[in-house]
Amino acid sequence: MKRLNALIFLYGIASCTAAFAQTAGPGVSTVYYASKSGAKLDCNLSTGLQIGTGGTCTNNDAVLNGILAQASATNPVTLILDGPTITTGLVGPATGYWTIDCLNWSNGIYMAPGSNSHAIRNVAQQNGDAHSNATPGTPGQSVQIRNCYINGNRGNGTTGNSNSGNPRQAANGNWIYGISIDNMQQVRIQNVWLYNSPSFQLTLNACTDCEIAGFRSDENFGSVDNIDGIHVDGPSAQIRIVDPRFVANDDSIALNAAEGYGGTIRDVSISGSQCVSCLTALRVLADEDGAATNAAVQNVTFTNGSGTIADSSAQSNVFALGYIHSNTAATDIIQSVRISNSTYTTTSSAASFVLVSDNIGELSMNNVTWMSPAGAGPWLALNSSSPTIGSYTCTACTIYRNTAGHAAAYWGLIPSGAAIGRIEMNGAAVVNQPGQTYSALPYGWDVQSGGSIGTFVMTALDPANNPVLLNGNEWSRIASFYGAGVSTYYRNTTFANLPLAAYPGLQVSIGDSTTQTWGAAAVGGGSGYAQLTSDGTNWTVTGK
Numbered sequence: 001m002k003r004l005n006a007l008i009f010l011y012g013i014a015s016c017t018a019a020f021a022q023t024a025g026p027g028v029s030t031v032y033y034a035s036k037s038g039a040k041l042d043c044n045l046s047t048g049l050q051i052g053t054g055g056t057c058t059n060n061d062a063v064l065n066g067i068l069a070q071a072s073a074t075n076p077v078t079l080i081l082d083g084p085t086i087t088t089g090l091v092g093p094a095t096g097y098w099t100i101d102c103l104n105w106s107n108g109i110y111m112a113p114g115s116n117s118h119a120i121r122n123v124a125q126q127n128g129d130a131h132s133n134a135t136p137g138t139p140g141q142s143v144q145i146r147n148c149y150i151n152g153n154r155g156n157g158t159t160g161n162s163n164s165g166n167p168r169q170a171a172n173g174n175w176i177y178g179i180s181i182d183n184m185q186q187v188r189i190q191n192v193w194l195y196n197s198p199s200f201q202l203t204l205n206a207c208t209d210c211e212i213a214g215f216r217s218d219e220n221f222g223s224v225d226n227i228d229g230i231h232v233d234g235p236s237a238q239i240r241i242v243d244p245r246f247v248a249n250d251d252s253i254a255l256n257a258a259e260g261y262g263g264t265i266r267d268v269s270i271s272g273s274q275c276v277s278c279l280t281a282l283r284v285l286a287d288e289d290g291a292a293t294n295a296a297v298q299n300v301t302f303t304n305g306s307g308t309i310a311d312s313s314a315q316s317n318v319f320a321l322g323y324i325h326s327n328t329a330a331t332d333i334i335q336s337v338r339i340s341n342s343t344y345t346t347t348s349s350a351a352s353f354v355l356v357s358d359n360i361g362e363l364s365m366n367n368v369t370w371m372s373p374a375g376a377g378p379w380l381a382l383n384s385s386s387p388t389i390g391s392y393t394c395t396a397c398t399i400y401r402n403t404a405g406h407a408a409a410y411w412g413l414i415p416s417g418a419a420i421g422r423i424e425m426n427g428a429a430v431v432n433q434p435g436q437t438y439s440a441l442p443y444g445w446d447v448q449s450g451g452s453i454g455t456f457v458m459t460a461l462d463p464a465n466n467p468v469l470l471n472g473n474e475w476s477r478i479a480s481f482y483g484a485g486v487s488t489y490y491r492n493t494t495f496a497n498l499p500l501a502a503y504p505g506l507q508v509s510i511g512d513s514t515t516q517t518w519g520a521a522a523v524g525g526g527s528g529y530a531q532l533t534s535d536g537t538n539w540t541v542t543g544k
Helices: 002-018 061-069
Strands: 030-033 077-080 084-087 096-101 108-111 140-146 149-151 179-190 193-195 202-213 216-218 230-242 245-247 253-271 274-278 282-285 297-303 306-309 319-321 334-346 354-356 360-371 378-382 388-401 410-414 419-432 445-447 452-461 478-482 507-513 528-534 539-543
Touching: 061 077, 061 084, 096 179, 202 253, 282 297, 319 334, 354 360, 378 388, 410 419, 507 539
Parallel strands: 030 077, 077 096, 084 108, 096 140, 108 149, 140 179, 149 193, 179 202, 193 216, 202 230, 216 245, 230 253, 245 274, 253 282, 253 297, 274 306, 282 319, 297 334, 306 334, 319 354, 334 360, 354 378, 360 388, 378 410, 388 419, 410 445, 419 452, 452 478
Antiparallel strands: 507 528, 528 539
């Protein structure tokens, strides 16, 4: 009898709460099911038409935004969007403590034509390219968006969300995003599919402690201009991006420290990123146009990436680090970027694998492959803004040439005014597809007049398809040259191909020596084999 009474009591509680909300106590989320709260979820997320009739969908903004508006620190709210709806934009409180969970990708929102609004946001809209240089106020906390499909319905000014002058903007000049989260701590975006946003798909501005997992971003329009998949503005920190997929976006992921409020972006980890026909896999911008002071980027790691970088009206590069401008940025404005275990294909004949335009403290690449280069550009290019790199390491790097692309891409370009303090080549090779034969590279590095390298350490560099290290006699532009791989690289080569004897202690061998006398200064043009050591002035014979 007692057990029966207990069951009746529990059933009574459940029947009272299930129709509208489920509350577990102060500070614990109140759960609202949209379908049980007065919303009519009847919209086809592909077409924006009513399911079954093809007519006008029901706009549930009043119900849904009314639910979100109740969220507070003492009353966190979870909106279960358990079906598809049309909307002119969902708005959660700037203070946070709200969650939107669509349960699966069959549920979500379709942006109504002419809505001129972000799909989901927590603050008023503004120009997406603005540099406010303001100080963010007290941040909100705890926002989650899960398991949603969001169709941004990007239009052309008459049939969609944007004005005719600029398809990424509303008529008032504000850019239109898929999701825009501003000045927030503890953000989690999980298993969300953003499709066809007019401009950036997901923007985090001044956000800390954020995790984006299982994110997908698709753009159905031919132009990729300003359609970044994930766009982070400064100041932001502790950003974790796991297993995203981007299709035909501008920058797959962009870290733009000078934009938004402007300020340092630090501690960003990215893993498992895939891109299909994107402009870049990652763009990092620090001192963009000098728009914000102290807008640095610190400690970025990128691993297990893959995909295709498409040709575009803009230059397509796998990794774009810095902004192309007159470089007045501080030393190490980008402090550390580490890239590993990644493979990308480029289709642009003008592409580089890594384009550097701002000063970087540390740049390292480990087990990274440039697949099918379409043009004879460099793996690492420092552009005409004359940036500097403190330390650059290339470990197990591969330029892989096959029938899809086999241009003579080379290892590095350092133009006038640009400099790299230290280079380490710790295992790098130009590899031809088995069964294919392509011409060797004309050179590996081009250190142009006015450019410089402080220390070049060659631990291992395969000479098979890269028999000439420098573009001409550029040795005077390298202050120090050494490493365990030097003797392997310069094995049985010609005297003319040797580095300067001014680097003491180097050991090499040549097949065109005019002398084999121990201790004699070697000269090329003969037919003798000799082992040589540099003494700071001459190459002297130390074996034969």
